[in-house]
Amino acid sequence: MLSAQDLALLRKTLGRDLTDVELACFENLWSEHCSYRSTKPLLKTLPTEGSEVLLGPGDDAAIVRFSDTCALAIGMESHNHPSYVDPYDGAATGVGGIVRDILSMAARPVALMDPLYFGPLESEKNRYLVEHVVAGIGDYGNCIGVPVVRGELVFDPSYSGNPLVNVVCVGTVDPGRYITARVKKPGSHLVLIGSSTGRDGLGGASFASRDLSEDSEAADRPSVQVGDPYTEKLLIDAILAMAGTGKVLSCRDLGAAGLAGASSEMASTFGAVLHADRVHLRETGMVPREIMLAESQERMLVEVAPEDVALMGEIAEKYDLRWSDIGEVIGEARYIVKFHGEVVADLPIDLLVGGAPLCAWEKSPYSAETPFVRPKKPVKDLALAVLAHPDVARKDWVYEQYDKDVQLRSVSLLHDAAVLRLEDKALVLSCGCNPRHIYLKPFEGTANAVIENASNLACLGADPLCIVDCLNFASPEHPEIAWQIEQSVLGLGDAARKIGTPIVGGNVSLYNESDEFETQIRPTPSLGMAGRGEVREWTAPAEGEKLALIGGTEPDFGGSVLDAVTGCGGSAPAMADPAVVAVVRGLVRDGKVTAATDLSRGGLLAALAKAAPRSDVTLAGDPLEELFSETYGRFLVAVQDEAALAGTEHRVIGTVRGDALTLRLSDGTVVITPEELETALSTTTRTMRY
Numbered sequence: 021m022l023s024a025q026d027l028a029l030l031r032k033t034l035g036r037d038l039t040d041v042e043l044a045c046f047e048n049l050w051s052e053h054c055s056y057r058s059t060k061p062l063l064k065t066l067p068t069e070g071s072e073v074l075l076g077p078g079d080d081a082a083i084v085r086f087s088d089t090c091a092l093a094i095g096m097e098s099h100n101h102p103s104y105v106d107p108y109d110g111a112a113t114g115v116g117g118i119v120r121d122i123l124s125m126a127a128r129p130v131a132l133m134d135p136l137y138f139g140p141l142e143s144e145k146n147r148y149l150v151e152h153v154v155a156g157i158g159d160y161g162n163c164i165g166v167p168v169v170r171g172e173l174v175f176d177p178s179y180s181g182n183p184l185v186n187v188v189c190v191g192t193v194d195p196g197r198y199i200t201a202r203v204k205k206p207g208s209h210l211v212l213i214g215s216s217t218g219r220d221g222l223g224g225a226s227f228a229s230r231d232l233s234e235d236s237e238a239a240d241r242p243s244v245q246v247g248d249p250y251t252e253k254l255l256i257d258a259i260l261a262m263a264g265t266g267k268v269l270s271c272r273d274l275g276a277a278g279l280a281g282a283s284s285e286m287a288s289t290f291g292a293v294l295h296a297d298r299v300h301l302r303e304t305g306m307v308p309r310e311i312m313l314a315e316s317q318e319r320m321l322v323e324v325a326p327e328d329v330a331l332m333g334e335i336a337e338k339y340d341l342r343w344s345d346i347g348e349v350i351g352e353a354r355y356i357v358k359f360h361g362e363v364v365a366d367l368p369i370d371l372l373v374g375g376a377p378l379c380a381w382e383k384s385p386y387s388a389e390t391p392f393v394r395p396k397k398p399v400k401d402l403a404l405a406v407l408a409h410p411d412v413a414r415k416d417w418v419y420e421q422y423d424k425d426v427q428l429r430s431v432s433l434l435h436d437a438a439v440l441r442l443e444d445k446a447l448v449l450s451c452g453c454n455p456r457h458i459y460l461k462p463f464e465g466t467a468n469a470v471i472e473n474a475s476n477l478a479c480l481g482a483d484p485l486c487i488v489d490c491l492n493f494a495s496p497e498h499p500e501i502a503w504q505i506e507q508s509v510l511g512l513g514d515a516a517r518k519i520g521t522p523i524v525g526g527n528v529s530l531y532n533e534s535d536e537f538e539t540q541i542r543p544t545p546s547l548g549m550a551g552r553g554e555v556r557e558w559t560a561p562a563e564g565e566k567l568a569l570i571g572g573t574e575p576d577f578g579g580s581v582l583d584a585v586t587g588c589g590g591s592a593p594a595m596a597d598p599a600v601v602a603v604v605r606g607l608v609r610d611g612k613v614t615a616a617t618d619l620s621r622g623g624l625l626a627a628l629a630k631a632a633p634r635s636d637v638t639l640a641g642d643p644l645e646e647l648f649s650e651t652y653g654r655f656l657v658a659v660q661d662e663a664a665l666a667g668t669e670h671r672v673i674g675t676v677r678g679d680a681l682t683l684r685l686s687d688g689t690v691v692i693t694p695e696e697l698e699t700a701l702s703t704t705t706r707t708m709r710y
Contacts, residue, residue: 026376039364040309041312046372053529056528062505066513067523072086073085076524076525080122080125080273084485086485090192091195092191093122094191096488096546097527098529102244103156104149104182108155116317116318119164119166121275125199126198126268127193129164129191131169132190134188135171135453136154136171136185137175139539140176140180141410141704145180154421158421160252171418173418174411176455176456176584182534182537184541186490186546188451188548203270203290206290206349209347212279212321213332213343215319215342216301217299217301217319219310220314220316221244269325270286270323272320273321282321285373287349288370290352291369294312294356295347295358299346300342312357353368353370384502386500392588393587399683407697409584412701414702414705435617436477436480437450437476445552448480449548453465454468457579458508458544460591461593462504462508467511468596471596474601477549479558479655480553482552485551487522488549489548491505491527491545492541492546493529509545561614561615561632562658563676564675565615565659565676567637567656567674568656570600570668571653573645575642576590576592577589593650600654607657616655616657617630618654623648624648628656636674637684639683
């Protein structure tokens, strides 16, 4: 709902009371979800320009040059609250929405990534949410033929009652033929294409801008859209065919705030008149407010010259899609909605779009780190517990549900980053962040998320091209949350500048907390990163190769998986030096290392268990620090001859050999057999399948 202050401002500015349609438009367009009232000044501090950036933030998606003949369209969105209320449809329509954002740029969607965050799996409700969110993503992506090639899965009690479902989509387009979402000239027509409009999704934008309460599942279910991937596939083909005619002047996806949001933002450079009674409907008796604000899925709005309307209609009908000529662009900066000739909304368009007053929240720093308390359990018991934690354990029970090979671009998907063949180069993708580290050190933790994603790309020899983000936080009305947001955004910008990679787009999702569970999510500035390199497949170290550690290790246990399973506390990692990332990238490119993986969740132990599970390793330092620290900017590499690492600071720690993971520690030897590794790493799989 609009605040009393907002209502007073609008009445004073307009000099009158508002109609119900106007109130609904402002309630949604001025919501946090659409207007970024709490974060807009902070977002302006981020680096957004680069030599390869053709179109930065502000459109449905960004456009980044990949080659002379290919550009990437890339975007990232959240569908958090809908995915708690209705996990299957909430997640599925999240995929559908971000795909249409890419499509609106006249780009063909080629890949999806899905960073997901849930409460602990011990809860039956959380298991239900995970199962249906994953199914919703998989079913929708599989049906439209866009592979989910990368993801992240994090479990923490703070997400009970408010899971996070973030989705990245990447598409390809000719660098000289992409379409933008701003109308080009008065007199052109606005044509609505796709599914019929129903009452589903009403108030979705405002619903996404408040916290979840105990009765959310019943009360807010009408705010959750229902998707139809088969219609979306037809829409993809139809819009690309329309774009191919060269007649589409601009295009926008109907997402948050429905037709009102898409048409007003699209027409904000000039103005528009919309005829709500011309919209093709699924339900009878719909009133203008419902028609304009419904968030029914699989709909697009295109701007064309009057003489080209019929051509767009012919293409829509060829793909068995409905269409309506619903409005005109005007030269006056007003947003006018008519219904059977009666004006039901008449607003200054710049007031509706971009006119929301900013919010300035009080900020209060906090310190959440606690002294390290050394766990008393034997190292082997700790090792098996860390490997069995769902953040570390295998995720095959998720990715087996996704068609990863559709479109025939996938080269390597299961290790540090996804590699897709694009022209004669590799498109390399990574995503995610570490919320527990970010909670303890918001600036450093977010900066390290940038460096960790760049590290994933470096393991495949790829340079980062761009970053997109989804900034998920609890309510900024809490001073400590407002401080978290500020520090995270500043850390994001600092690290992006240090690695020379622009942040080209993203999304802000606030008020992620639950009255029912009395939880506030950990700060979760989830990232998506796209890079470019040579086509190469990640390979595991071979028998007889030497294993070396690059990068220094500190006793960074705070927020680690060891901390999660023992409550040991400790300091979270400081910001890593990104220089080591460039060093490893060069080693991979030059063929000096045969395999590389970065150290992240679970530390060196997790890297060894997944990359070199049959190896003999000697570690002279403190066993807990050596195995479980989560210091960033570290890599485990394999070489045939240590001479290949000449000039690079490193430490040889072992050899790939034997039939078990043998850890020769300063206080004794630990042997983890293949059977023990399998039992630990498959714990989450068994939990979800049985």
